[in-house]
Amino acid sequence: MMSIPVLLITQDDNLWEHWRKINAQxxxxxxxxxxxDLDRWRQHGRALVILDRQLPKLPDWDDPQWKKHFHDLQIVIASIRPNDHEASRTFTAGSSGYLHAYSPxxxxxxxxxxxxxGSVWMGRSLVNRILQEIDRRLKPGQESKAQAWADSLTLREKEVAQRAAVGRSNQEIADELGITERTVRAHMTAIFEKLGVADRLTLALKVHGISAN
Incomplete structure (x- = not known):
């Protein structure tokens, strides 16, 4: 398998040394x-980028130039002080991901x-906030119209999926259902496989009958 080019933009030598440890294969x-350097990367027909949030004179996320960069590049914003508010702003601007700069x-x-x-990467706390907001905005009865999603699940898997879809953590689900967190993880693996989803956000959209397109 050919390695995928990724542009790592930072002026911090320590951060560069950390990032370059990714698997060269x-x-x-x-x-x-x-x-x-984004323009150079684009001209070479490449798209994947990790961008250091601490770059000097980085434009505000409302700046129009981000629209051009995010339109045809897959840019992950990396911050040494990540927070959900900024993450939301970067996603609104069009970024493809947001994480801690020194993530493992x-x-x-x-x-x-x-x-x-082609997916989006975000922290768990932000995902949970989005799930809770989706649940809050649901119209009464909307979920009941989309129950076909649960046809392939066991009753327990459905209970787990419904709780995960409104932002409950694995431990919270375990406490509510009187089972272990390990059992919840096993149920989540089965749920993802049966429903053909890869993350909790996509699961929530399916549970609530919301199109992901």
Whole structure:
């Protein structure tokens, strides 16, 4: 399998040394130093990028130039002080991911894999906030109209899926149902496989009868 080129934009040498530890058999890292490198990357027909949030003079997320960059590049924003508010702003602007700059290498690689496949990568706390907001905005009876999603699930799997879809953590689900967290994880694996979803956000959309397209 050919390695996928990924542009790592940072002026921090320590951060660059951390990022470049990604598996060379899967990824071909190249270093960039500022936003001008995005144009060079685009001209070479490449798209995958991790961008250091701490770059000097980085434009505000409302700046129109982000629309151009996010339109045809898959950019993951990496911050040493990540927070849900900024994450929401970057996603509104069009980013493909948001994570801690010093995330463990397996997490970085998972994010790159997800984004390169066309998905979005975000932290669990933000996912839970979105799930809770989806649940809050549901019209009465909307979920009952979309019960076909549960046809392939056992009763317990349905109970787990419904709770995960409104932002409950594995431990919270375990406490509510009187089972272990390990059992919840096993149920979630089965649910994802049966429903053909890869994450909790997509699961929530399916449970609530909302199109992901």
């Amino acid at each position: 899967s990824w071909a890292p190249a270093r960039g130093h500022d936003l001008s 290498i397996p997490v970085l690689e998972s994010a790159l894999q997800s984004v390169s496949a």
